[in-house]
Amino acid sequence: MAKSLQNQRIAIVGVDESDEIGxxxxxxxxxxxxxxxxxxxxxxGLSIKDVDGLFTAGPFSTLVVAEYLGxxxxxxxxxxxxGSSFVIHLAHAVAAIRQGYCRxxxxxxxxxxxxxxxxxxxxxGLPDSQYExxxxxxxxxxxxxxxxxxxxxxxxxDRTRQGLAEIAVATRKWAxxxxxxxxxxxxxxxxxxxxRWISYPFHLYDxxxxxxxxxxxxxxxxxxxxxxxxxxxxxxxxxxxHDHNMISTMPDLxxxxxxxxxxxxxxxxxxxHDDIDxxxxxxxxxxxxxxxxxxxxxxxxxEGPDFVAGQRTAPGGDFPMNTNGGGLSYTHSGMYGxxxxxxxxRQLRGECGARQVMHKKDKSQHAKVALVHGTGGxxxxxxxxxxxxx
Amino acid sequence: MTQAEHRPLPLPQPExxxxxxxxxxxxxxxxxxxxxxxxxxxxxxxxxxxxxxxTTWVKASGxxxxxxxxxxxxxxxxxxxxxxxxxxxxVELEEGPRMPTNLVGIEPDPxxxxxxxxxxxxxEDVSETISLPVFRPADSx
Numbered sequence: 228m229a230k231s232l233q234n235q236r237i238a239i240v241g242v243d244e245s246d247e248i249g250x251x252x253x254x255x256x257x258x259x260x261x262x263x264x265x266x267x268x269x270x271x272g273l274s275i276k277d278v279d280g281l282f283t284a285g286p287f288s289t290l291v292v293a294e295y296l297g298x299x300x301x302x303x304x305x306x307x308x309x310g311s312s313f314v315i316h317l318a319h320a321v322a323a324i325r326q327g328y329c330r331x332x333x334x335x336x337x338x339x340x341x342x343x344x345x346x347x348x349x350x351x352g353l354p355d356s357q358y359e360x361x362x363x364x365x366x367x368x369x370x371x372x373x374x375x376x377x378x379x380x381x382x383x384x385d386r387t388r389q390g391l392a393e394i395a396v397a398t399r400k401w402a403x404x405x406x407x408x409x410x411x412x413x414x415x416x417x418x419x420x421x422x423r424w425i426s427y428p429f430h431l432y433d434x435x436x437x438x439x440x441x442x443x444x445x446x447x448x449x450x451x452x453x454x455x456x457x458x459x460x461x462x463x464x465x466x467x468x469h470d471h472n473m474i475s476t477m478p479d480l481x482x483x484x485x486x487x488x489x490x491x492x493x494x495x496x497x498x499x500h501d502d503i504d505x506x507x508x509x510x511x512x513x514x515x516x517x518x519x520x521x522x523x524x525x526x527x528x529x530e531g532p533d534f535v536a537g538q539r540t541a542p543g544g545d546f547p548m549n550t551n552g553g554g555l556s557y558t559h560s561g562m563y564g565x566x567x568x569x570x571x572x573r574q575l576r577g578e579c580g581a582r583q584v585m586h587k588k589d590k591s592q593h594a595k596v597a598l599v600h601g602t603g604g605x606x607x608x609x610x611x612x613x614x615x616x617x
Numbered sequence: 618m619t620q621a622e623h624r625p626l627p628l629p630q631p632e633x634x635x636x637x638x639x640x641x642x643x644x645x646x647x648x649x650x651x652x653x654x655x656x657x658x659x660x661x662x663x664x665x666x667x668x669x670x671x672t673t674w675v676k677a678s679g680x681x682x683x684x685x686x687x688x689x690x691x692x693x694x695x696x697x698x699x700x701x702x703x704x705x706x707x708v709e710l711e712e713g714p715r716m717p718t719n720l721v722g723i724e725p726d727p728x729x730x731x732x733x734x735x736x737x738x739x740x741e742d743v744s745e746t747i748s749l750p751v752f753r754p755a756d757s758x
Contacts, residue, residue: 363689
């Protein structure tokens with residue numbers, strides 16, 4: 228059994244959000260997990276009874292989530308390395324399914340980033356609590372802005388600033404085409420440049436939203452996939468890694484470990500950058516996108532601002548990116564990575580209506596190959612996955 | 618209560634008691650590896666560069682250069698409400714390692730703060746037992 232599975236292709240067969248996303252004070256984080264799981268299984272045409280592998284990240288381990296869902300999984304993975312975790316779960320699910328450890332893997336996320344009634348306590352003895360927090364180096368905007376400032380120093384402040392603005396404006400244009408996006412008003416370059424400082428060099432519009440949302444993904448064997456409601460989206464290749472935790476220990480503030488996960492995922496998938504119809508790049512901040520595009524090898528170090536120039540990543544541009552409106556304008560619950568997968572799968576199924584991306588090599592068909600890249604922690608952890616339809 | 622009492626303070630651990638005790642005496646000490654000869658931050662017994670256990674404490678000169686910074690406008694917690702705008706920074710120490718800190722003694726103005734500028738350690742007494750190493754422009758010391 229396990230031997231034949233080694234050669235089987237592994238597919239994503241179900242994806243969905245919780246019933247509501249955005250500002251949802253009337254639902255607990257676990258409710259968001261459960262609703263998303265329910266909806267994703269319905270999307271797949273599978274039952275909760277089919278699920279034998281459970282994957283989740285965040286303050287609740289699979290112990291908490293499995294009990295809440297009423298399941299007894301035989302394979303569990305609570306890998307929690309920030310917002311990239313769910314992309315990393317894809318890689319782990321492929322490995323577990325190919326090894327026969329589980330057959331139907333459910334990945335769930337639920338987080339009340341905006342409306343939570345309480346936050347988990349922090350252990351003051353951890354290195355970041357000892358060496359960063361006392362200085363007010365607290366939270367993602369401040370930590371990421373330290374990295375961005377170094378980038379600006381190395382590659383030029385004005386051209387970097389323009390690149391960040393291009394990303395913010397282009398992403399909002401996609402959000403305007405997504406009914407589920409929270410921020411759908413037009414955003415101009417002027418709006419971007421005039422927005423208030425959060426942590427210089429970050430303007431307000433360099434920063435993602437803070438929302439409440441759940442998302443879930445169902446992964447299974449080719450055999451099961453063939454009996455599901457919708458066409459399978461294959462996980463062609465995936466890779467993960469991290470190279471630091473605290474921003475102050477990041478080896479190079481202008482390059483993430485995507486420089487390793489990108490090439491590894493491409494090699495495993497057997498495709499190249501030119502094959503990518505759609506890129507879903509974690510956008511906790513505009514800078515996250517810039518540094519990730521370079522680290523993944525879409526362009527060279529310092530070339531990100533030129534790469535995104537002229538609204539190239541916006542609707543109609545030749546590099547469609549973050550087509551759901553991203554963490555910047557659609558939703559960002561805190562650990563956003565699962566939503567990258569949702570959008571890539573929907574695009575590869577041709578379900579995206581006004582924002583549907585087409586196949587680069589045959590414009591009469593919808594998108595065929597997507598790259599999904601999650602970044603977590605303080606630019607710390609990365610997961611890359613290449614997905615494709617038949 | 619004073620603002621200092623609200624401020625999040627480090628909880629020293631067995632491996633960092635010495636570091637924080639020296640900070641209280643307004644001295645900055647680093648761990649250094651006797652095998653690979655690299656000094657490193659933050660303090661831990663085993664060298665993060667070569668995993669050697671032959672490590673020791675060395676007193677830092679306190680001199681360094683500004684590696685990067687940010688100016689915080691939106692307070693990340695109520696304890697910092699009265700402090701904004703304040704400057705967070707990474708300083709590259711003369712001995713090699715980079716450390717997180719605050720840049721003080723200079724206006725929070727990008728026109729005045731220059732990456733690469735020489736800086737010198739100073740200490741801010743934030744409680745009876747905790748003094749935080751901060752950095753100020755070297756020419757203002």
